Amino acid sequence: MSHFLHIVELDGIGGMKELSYEELPKSVPKEGRLWVHLDRGMESAQPWLASLEDLPSSVVDALFAEETRPRVDHIGDGLLLTLRGxxxxxxxxxxxxxxxxxxxxPHFIITMxxxxxxxxxxxxxxxxxGTGPLSTSDILTRLTKTLTVRMSGTIDTLEDKLMDLEESMGEGIELSQRALLVEKRLETVRLRRFLIPQKEAIAKLSVDHSGLFTEEQLVDIRETVNDLTRYLESLESLRERSLFMQEEFVNLQSERMNARMYVLSLLSGIFLPLSFLTGLFGINIGGMPGVDNGMSFWYFCIALVVLGGVQYLMMKKSRWF
Structure with missing residues (x-):
């Protein structure tokens, strides 16, 4: 059956025996250590679970729910978990x-x-x-640990990329940096969105009193909670750094725009009176002084240059430049 990815019977010493579909029990096992790993995308998986005796229907519904978030709940004789990797x-x-x-x-585990x-x-x-888990609870303990350990590489990579982005922004801002910053900030948000409830779920698992776990396994689960706490602290730090970089990006862009507007304002301040004079002397009506003098145009140009120079000196003395 294609929806069965693995059907194994643990031998209790780290090994296993692979089973065929025909060897599957008709009800939830009360002895042994059976692990069935399913592909949720196969339509034939749900009818088999629904036909399994002593398996609560609420478990089947939860296993095939469309939307999930990390959780731990006691249902029937077992624990229902949803984790993320x-x-x-x-x-x-x-x-x-x-x-x-x-x-x-204690004798049966379904993963999907x-x-x-x-x-x-x-x-x-x-x-x-031959070095695998010894029991169904050992499988669950190892899963919580390996799922968490694999997150460290992703978080370290995210931190390295944000660090490189910080350094590149110090040398100069490019539009591509803003898109990269938004992308990394969204990645941080997505990770935090699932790690927070996952930490709560595994923390609930670490104080389980159902007798499913040994004391050593509970210690391992508590270590996993500590690792998740550390990862969340790192993600919170990355989120704050990305917000700071975004603010810095906006500030630098504003400073660059303000500098350009300042130059334009100074140029406008110099050329506004000059434009007024050229407009005034450019009117074509009688009575304009110097109309009959051939040197009037050059005198006027010299006056404009002198006026512009005086304005420049006054602005520089006032520390506008």
Whole structure:
């Protein structure tokens, strides 16, 4: 069945046994350690889950919900989780985060995705090598850790790009920098949008008293919460830096525009009286002085030059230049 990506029985010592579709149970297992990983995009996945005895219908509805955000809820005999991981698929933006839906009991875990998650592939590879999780709760613990660890590279890359942008803005502002700044700011916002509820969900998981987790696993989950807290602090710092850079960009643009307007104002201040005089002496009516004198034009030009020079000296003395 194409919607079953992995059907494995954990052996409890780090390895696994792959099962066929025909070996799947008809009801939620009460013993053993079964892991079923599904592709949510396949239409045949939902009927199989709906036919599984002892699986609450609310779990099926939650696993196939269109819109999700990170959450942890107790439903039936297990835990329902929705987590997010960075999108490291080719030609994809890492901040376009991939949803992973999970329902787990002491003997059974269902994971469901629509797009490929490397964290799932990592755990499956460990099981093949005999160094994988020992139980369903161990799978969940490792998933929370690997999903979180993979975020560090994306956040570090985002920080490096913003740092490079800061340095380039110090040398001069280009229009392309503004577009890049907006893009990186949006990436920061997207990451924070999902990491905040994900931290809350995993923090809720770290104080779970259902007996599903061992004390060692709870310690690992608390470390994951600490890592998420650190990532959120980094994202908050990046958000503030991007806001500061945006304000600096606007300020520098305003300063550049003000400098140009200042030069234009000075030129206008010099040429306004000169334009008035040329307009006045350019009227074609009788009585204009110097009409009969051939040197009047040159005298007038000299007067304009002197007037312009006097204006320039007065502005410079007043520190307008």
């Amino acid at each position: 960075v999108n490291l698929n080719p030609n994809s933006s890492p901040t376009d985060m991939v949803s992973l839906r999970i329902w787990v009991t 995705r629509r797009r490929r998650l490397l964290s799932i592939q990592d755990i499956f590879s460990e099981l093949k090598q």
